[in-house]
Amino acid sequence: MGYRLSKIYTRTGDRGETGLADGRRVGKDHPRIEAIGEVDTLNSQLGLLLADLQEALGQWPGLAEIVEVLAPCQHRLFDLGGELAMPDYQALQSGEIERLEAAIxxxxxxxxPLQNFILPGGSRLIAQAHVCRSFARNAERHCQHLNAVEPLRAEGLAYVNRLSDLLFVAARLIAKRQGIAEVLWKAADKP
Known part of the structure; x- marks a missing residue:
C-alpha cells in the first residue's frame, strides 16, 4: 500500500459517491462503505478505550495485559478496512483470530462463568469496553450485510465476531482487576 493521501479533500465525493481502491465509484450509502464506516467507528472507539486504559495503568497495573492484547486490534481493524476498500486485498490471517480466541x-x-446478564457500567473503563463491544457487533452486522451482496473473506467476518467476544470478556476482566462488582441486570417486577 504505497499510495498516501497528499491532499485531504478532493471534492470527488460532493455528489454522494466515493471511490474504492479498485477504481469503482459507489454511493456513500453502499453496503461496502457502510461496513468500512462501522469498522472505522469501532477503531476510533477502541482508541478511546486504549487511551483510557493507558491513563489507568498507574492505579491498576493489572490492566497492562489488556492493553497489550487490544492495541494490535486497532492495526488489524485498519487491515480489515483495507480489505473492505480493496476487494482483492488480503491482510487478515487466521492466526490473528486464534490470538483473540487464546486471549478470550x-x-x-x-x-x-457468567452468572447473570450484566449491564455496561461500574466504571468508565468497563462501560467503554462495552461501547466497543456494541460497535463491534454493529460492524459485524454491516459486514454480514455486505457479505450477502458481495462475498467477503471468512477471516474478516470471523475477526470482527471474535473481537466483539474479546471486548465482552475484557469488560468483565477490567471490572475484576479494578475490584468493581459487575452491574447485574435485574428483571422488571412482574405485575
Missing part, C-alpha cells in the same frame, strides 16, 4: 479463553478462565 485465558481471560474467561480468570473471570469465571
Amino acid at each position: 479463553d485465558l481471560w474467561n478462565d480468570e473471570v469465571g
Whole structure:
C-alpha cells in the first residue's frame, strides 16, 4: 500500500459517491462503505478505550495485559478496512483470530462463568469496553450485510465476531482487576 493521501479533500465525493481502491465509484450509502464506516467507528472507539486504559495503568497495573492484547486490534481493524476498500486485498490471517480466541479463553478462565446478564457500567473503563463491544457487533452486522451482496473473506467476518467476544470478556476482566462488582441486570417486577 504505497499510495498516501497528499491532499485531504478532493471534492470527488460532493455528489454522494466515493471511490474504492479498485477504481469503482459507489454511493456513500453502499453496503461496502457502510461496513468500512462501522469498522472505522469501532477503531476510533477502541482508541478511546486504549487511551483510557493507558491513563489507568498507574492505579491498576493489572490492566497492562489488556492493553497489550487490544492495541494490535486497532492495526488489524485498519487491515480489515483495507480489505473492505480493496476487494482483492488480503491482510487478515487466521492466526490473528486464534490470538483473540487464546486471549478470550485465558481471560474467561480468570473471570469465571457468567452468572447473570450484566449491564455496561461500574466504571468508565468497563462501560467503554462495552461501547466497543456494541460497535463491534454493529460492524459485524454491516459486514454480514455486505457479505450477502458481495462475498467477503471468512477471516474478516470471523475477526470482527471474535473481537466483539474479546471486548465482552475484557469488560468483565477490567471490572475484576479494578475490584468493581459487575452491574447485574435485574428483571422488571412482574405485575
